[in-house]
Structures are given as C-alpha cells and as structure tokens.
Amino acid sequence: MVYGILRFINFAHGDVFMLGAFCGYYLTPRILPYFTGALAPLGVAVVLFATMAICALIGMLIERLAYRPLRRMPKLTVLITAIGVSLFLEYAGQFVFGADPKAFPELVADRALENTGALTITTTQVAAFAVTLLLLVGLTFVVKRTKLGMAMRALSNNPTAATLMGVNIDTVISFTFGLGSALAGAAGILYALSYPSIDPLMGVLPGIKAFVAAVLGGIGNIPGAAVGGLILGIVETFVAGSAYSTYRDAIAFAILIIILLFKPAGLFGKVQVEKV
Amino acid sequence: MNYKHIKQFALLAALILAAIASYFSGSINPYYLQVILFIGINITLATSLNLINGYTGQFSLGHAGFMAIGAYASAYLSTEHSAGVFNALGGASAFSIPVVFASVLLAGGIVAAVAGLIVGVPSLRLKGDYLAIVTLGFGEIIRVLIQNTDAVGGPRGYSGIAGYTTLFWTYAVAALTIYVVVSMVDSTYGRGFLTVRDDEIAAEAIGINTTRYKVTAFVLGAFFAGVAGGLYAHTTTYINPSGFDFQLSIQIVIMVILGGMGSTAGVAFAAVLLTLLLEYLRFVAGYEWLPDLVRRIAANRMIIFSLVLIALMLLRPQGLFGALPRMASSGRKPPKPEPGPTISPS
Numbered sequence: 001m002v003y004g005i006l007r008f009i010n011f012a013h014g015d016v017f018m019l020g021a022f023c024g025y026y027l028t029p030r031i032l033p034y035f036t037g038a039l040a041p042l043g044v045a046v047v048l049f050a051t052m053a054i055c056a057l058i059g060m061l062i063e064r065l066a067y068r069p070l071r072r073m074p075k076l077t078v079l080i081t082a083i084g085v086s087l088f089l090e091y092a093g094q095f096v097f098g099a100d101p102k103a104f105p106e107l108v109a110d111r112a113l114e115n116t117g118a119l120t121i122t123t124t125q126v127a128a129f130a131v132t133l134l135l136l137v138g139l140t141f142v143v144k145r146t147k148l149g150m151a152m153r154a155l156s157n158n159p160t161a162a163t164l165m166g167v168n169i170d171t172v173i174s175f176t177f178g179l180g181s182a183l184a185g186a187a188g189i190l191y192a193l194s195y196p197s198i199d200p201l202m203g204v205l206p207g208i209k210a211f212v213a214a215v216l217g218g219i220g221n222i223p224g225a226a227v228g229g230l231i232l233g234i235v236e237t238f239v240a241g242s243a244y245s246t247y248r249d250a251i252a253f254a255i256l257i258i259i260l261l262f263k264p265a266g267l268f269g270k271v272q273v274e275k276v
Numbered sequence: 277m278n279y280k281h282i283k284q285f286a287l288l289a290a291l292i293l294a295a296i297a298s299y300f301s302g303s304i305n306p307y308y309l310q311v312i313l314f315i316g317i318n319i320t321l322a323t324s325l326n327l328i329n330g331y332t333g334q335f336s337l338g339h340a341g342f343m344a345i346g347a348y349a350s351a352y353l354s355t356e357h358s359a360g361v362f363n364a365l366g367g368a369s370a371f372s373i374p375v376v377f378a379s380v381l382l383a384g385g386i387v388a389a390v391a392g393l394i395v396g397v398p399s400l401r402l403k404g405d406y407l408a409i410v411t412l413g414f415g416e417i418i419r420v421l422i423q424n425t426d427a428v429g430g431p432r433g434y435s436g437i438a439g440y441t442t443l444f445w446t447y448a449v450a451a452l453t454i455y456v457v458v459s460m461v462d463s464t465y466g467r468g469f470l471t472v473r474d475d476e477i478a479a480e481a482i483g484i485n486t487t488r489y490k491v492t493a494f495v496l497g498a499f500f501a502g503v504a505g506g507l508y509a510h511t512t513t514y515i516n517p518s519g520f521d522f523q524l525s526i527q528i529v530i531m532v533i534l535g536g537m538g539s540t541a542g543v544a545f546a547a548v549l550l551t552l553l554l555e556y557l558r559f560v561a562g563y564e565w566l567p568d569l570v571r572r573i574a575a576n577r578m579i580i581f582s583l584v585l586i587a588l589m590l591l592r593p594q595g596l597f598g599a600l601p602r603m604a605s606s607g608r609k610p611p612k613p614e615p616g617p618t619i620s621p622s
Contacts, residue, residue: 066586066590069590070589070590070593073593075404075405076333076335076404077589077593078589079335079404079405079408080529080533080585080589081585081586081589081590083337083408083526083585084582084583084585084586084589085582085586086582087526087578087581087582087585088579088582088583088586090578091576091578091579091582092579092582094576095572095573095576095579208409208412208413211406211409212409212413215402215406215409215410247420247424250416250417250420250421252413253410253413253414253416253417254417256410256413257398257399257414260398260399260401260402260410261397261398
C-alpha cells in the first residue's frame with residue numbers, strides 16, 4: 001500500500017513487522033493479567049491495538065525523520081536511506097532486545113478445534129484468520145469511505161492534481177505510513193502467534209521474499225503478487241521437506257532467475273514501455 | 277605528456293611504489309600490515325563496485341557474492357591444484373610463487389566474471405529497487421551454494437590457504453583496478469556507461485546498447501571483486517561462507533556512497549577511511565574508561581553504518597567527493613557531468 005502511494009519500496013517494512021512482534025512480546029505480560037476469564041479476548045484486542053498504535057507512531061516517525069526531507073530527491077537516494085533505516089532498526093533491535101531468539105507468549109490458548117485426522121484447525125489459526133479479515137475490512141473502509149482515504153487515492157492517482165485540489169501531501173503520506181506500519185505491526189503479532197520464536201532479524205527474509213513474490217507475479221499487479229507468494233510458499237515448503245532442505249533460502253531466488261530469464265515481466269505482468 | 281600518458285605513468289609509479297613498500301613489509305608490525313592489506317583489498321572492491329553503482333547507475337547489493345566466488349575459486353586452485361605447477365617450476369621459489377599466485381588470482385577473477393555474466397543477464401532487466409533486491413538475493417544464493425559445497429569445507433569454512441598476499445600484489449591490483457575503471461570511463465566506449473546512468477531512454481535513442489553496457493559493467497566489476505576475494509583469501513588463509521554475507525556487501529556499498537558515486541578518487545579514499553574506522557572501532561570497544569553503552573555501540577558496527585548511511589543521504593547525498601575528480605582530471609574539456617542529486621534545503 002505504501003508503495004502504491006509513494007512509489008518507493010519501504011525496506012524498513014519488514015522491520016516494523018519485527019517491532020510489532022516485540023511490542024507484543026513486551027506488552028502481553030503487562031496487559032493480559034488485567035483481563036481474566038471471559039475478558040481474555042478483550043485483553044488480546046488491547047495488546048493488538050496498543051501494538052498497532054506504537055507501530056503507527058514509529059512508522060510516522062521514520063517517515064518524518066528519514067523520508068520527508070528527501071521527498072524531491074532522486075529515487076536512488078530514498079532507496080539508500082530506506083536500506084539504512086532498515087539496517088538501523090535491525091541492529092538497534094539486536095542491541096536493545098538482544099540477538100537471541102525469544103519465545104513469544106501464548107496470547108490465545110492453542111488447542112485443536114477441529115480434528116479430522118489429516119487436518120487440524122487450531123484456535124490460533126482461527127484467531128489469526130479472523131483478525132486478518134477484520135483488518136482487511138477496516139482497511140477497505142478507511143481507503144474507500146473516509147475523506148483521508150479519498151485523499152490517499154487521489155495522491156496515488158495524480159500527486160500534482162491532488163495538491164492543487166487542496167490535499168495536504170505531508171499529512172496524507174504521514175497517515176499512510178502510520179496505517180501501513182500499524183498493519184505490519186499487527187502482522188508481526190499474528191506471525192508470532194503461529195511461529196512463537198522472535199528475533200530482531202525476523203523481518204529480513206519475509207521482506208525480501210515478499211519482494212520476490214511481487215516480481216514473480218508481475219510488478220504492480222496485486223493478484224499476481226498473491227499468486228506469486230502462494231507459489232513461492234508451496235515450493236519452499238516442498239524443498240524444506242526434501243533432501244535439499246539447506247537450500248531452502250536460495251530456492252526463492254533460483255525461481256526468480258528462471259522467471260526473469262524466460263518471462264521478465266513476471267507471470268502475469270505486462271511489459272511496460274517507459275515513456276519520456 | 278597528455279592525459280593518457282599521465283594515467284599510464286601513475287599506474288607504473290603505483291606499481292613501483294607497491295614493490296618498494298613490499299620489500300620493507302617485513303619490518304612492519306604484522307597487525308598494521310594486515311590492516312594495510314585490507315585497505316588495498318577494499319579499494320579494489322569499492323572502485324570495482326563504483327563502476328556498476330556509480331558510473332553505470334545500476335544499484336547492486338551483491339558484491340560480496342562475487343568476492344566470495346573469487347576467494348573460494350582461487351583458494352581451491354592454489355591449495356588443491358598448485359602442487360603440479362610447483363613441481364614443473366622446480367618447487368616453491370621466488371619465481372614460481374608469483375606465477376602460481378597471479379594465475380590463481382586471475383582464475384578467481386574469471387570465475388567471478390562468469391558468475392557476474394550469469395547473474396547480470398537476467399537481473400539487469402530490472403531497475404532500481406528491484407535490481408537491488410535481486411542482486412542481494414544472488415549474493416545470498418552464492419553464499420548458500422558455497423555453504424553446501426563440501427569440497428571447500430561447506431559451513432566449516434576453508435582453511436590452510438597459503439598466505440601469498442603481499443603489499444605488492446594488493447596494491448598492484450588496486451592500482452590496476454583504478455586504472456582500468458578510469459580509462460574505461462574516460463574512453464569513447466566508456467562514455468556509454470555514463471549515458472546509461474544519466475538517461476537510459478536517451479541512450480537507447482542514440483543507438484547505445486544499454487543492456488550490453490550494463491552487463492559489461494557488471495562482469496568487469498565482478499571480475500575485480502573476484503580478484504579482491506582471491507587476495508583476501510590468501511591474506512587471512514582462512515575463509516568462511518558467512519564472512520561474505522549481506523553485511524559485507526553493504527559495507528562496500530557504503531564506501532561507494534560515502535566517497536561519492538561515480539568518483540573513483542572519492543571512493544578509493546572512502547575505502548581507506550572506512551577500513552581504518554572499522555579497525556579503530558575495535559579499539560574503542562576495548563577502552564575501559566568509556567561508558568559501557570558507547571563501547572557496546574562501537575562493538576556493533578552495523579548500527580554506526582546505518583546511521584552514517586542515513587545521515588549521509590540527508591545531509592550530503594552526493595557523497596564526500598561527488599562529481600569532483602572528473603572536473604579536475606583533464607586537459608580536454610570533459611562534458612559537464614550531470615549535476616547529480618543536488619541538495620535542496622527543504
């Protein structure tokens with residue numbers, strides 16, 4: 001989403017994701033004890049929203065300090081800054097949180113709801129799915145139905161015209177960053193629910209692989225990116241289960257080479273002709 | 277004496293200086309000697325990356341991968357396959373060692389260049405951020421492949437490499453790299469690199485094969501990175517795949533950015549500066565009288581790197597010496613270089 005509006009890739013997104021997981025890690029023991037019994041789901045919601053709020057603040061702070069001064073700079077400058085911010089979050093995270101993986105607390109009691117032998121559905125999976133759905137609906141509402149959402153779409157469509165129509169670019173971009181970061185933070189918690197081992201570098205590989213998925217599916221094509229992500233996930237799981245499991249992290253890039261060689265625009269992408 | 281002769285003369289002078297310095301290297305403290313060697317290797321790495329990132333404008337984050345290939349290829353050849361050559365030349369002598377070393381370095385460079393070609397052809401179809409990510413990915417693939425190759429030690433690393441690297445070799449290679457890059461960019465052919473960077477569409481319109489130029493820059497850069505890797509392997513005598521990771525690529529990129537993309541002198545200077553800074557941080561981390569926090573930050577170099585990177589982009593995006601040397605470097609008037617990313621205090 002941030003990419004759609006700002007036209008640049010926020011390398012630090014994966015790291016905000018990591019920060020979200022760590023927020024959950026530190027907030028849970030402080031908040032959850034106040035909500036016992038039937039109120040427990042409410043406690044989880046509070047943790048989630050607090051995390052999202054903190055991540056939104058961090059996202060806006062990053063935008064204000066690092067990206068806003070560079071808005072009219074060449075893309076490469078912004079790209080390098082983004083890499084710098086990403087590295088800073090990773091290694092400052094390592095410095096503050098410690099480099100060793102931490103066990104994420106159990107927010108939702110993990111038990112099997114449905115067990116048909118081959119297929120098991122757990123409460124965590126249901127919770128993650130429900131929260132994702134809720135957030136997606138919320139996001140759609142914000143983008144489609146609110147005034148700020150309209151401003152965001154206008155900016156993405158044509159920045160100059162939007163400014164002329166009285167859209168305050170700084171506010172909107174800051175808001176977009178906040179929203180995107182809040183979602184990344186929530187994703188961090190959801191991820192940590194299913195894979196309860198978190199460390200400061202956990203955001204790196206998901207960030208890069210999301211990128212590979214985007215190239216695989218065709219740049220600037222959202223359904224394509226989703227299919228690309230699916231293909232990538234399936235292939236990786238198969239490789240991890242085979243005798244070549246040590247090659248798992250390389251396989252994403254191996255797929256990428258093949259795609260680039262034979263179908264450089266991605267699976268579903270159109271070849272774009274650049275105009276002057 | 278025209279400009280071309282000055283360059284050749286400078287190369288010759290650098291080679292002679294390196295040879296003289298090498299003669300006295302026995303009397304230098306081994307630690308300092310190693311730092312000086314690392315400086316030379318980093319100059320080679322940074323100037324070769326500058327050809328790709330600075331002059332041709334293709335942002336690559338995979339330089340450590342090519343260095344790793346060169347390091348492993350040359351180390352493997354010199355450790356496992358040099359015995360026959362030594363026998364033929366009458367044992368290890370002042371004559372045979374340089375011959376063997378030069379050929380394994382060259383071989384390492386060539387293997388890295390081939391890898392550069394394989395990586396470059398598909399990935400250079402992408403631009404900007406996508407290219408950066410993909411090259412980063414290739415760097416990682418190379419690392420994973422080496423990690424899974426048992427013939428060179430796999431994850432245990434590769435040890436027992438002969439310590440052939442001397443001051444002469446390191447600085448001869450550094451001088452040669454600078455010479456090649458500078459002559460390349462200054463030549464009629466090499467102006468194509470700058471054209472590709474400045475405006476790809478215009479370059480294509482005047483009949484420049486942009487893909488060809490990009491791949492050429494990539495292969496040439498990879499070649500020198502491979503040679504630098506060979507030098508590195510024969511300096512430390514032990515190499516480990518995890519030593520050639522993303523951090524190292526970033527380190528080289530920072531040298532290029534700090535020096536100013538597209539400024540060979542600036543980049544070489546930044547390589548010297550950054551290598552010294554890194555070594556100095558080691559001492560800072562050991563100073564007892566400093567507050568614990570400062571020492572811990574000094575021990576974690578990546579925090580400092582990332583802050584330097586952000587600060588540099590905000591305050592001086594063209595680097596310390598951006599667009600400086602080409603103005604001063606010629607008798608004939610060079611075409612005015614693109615103003616580059618200018619600072620606007622907004």
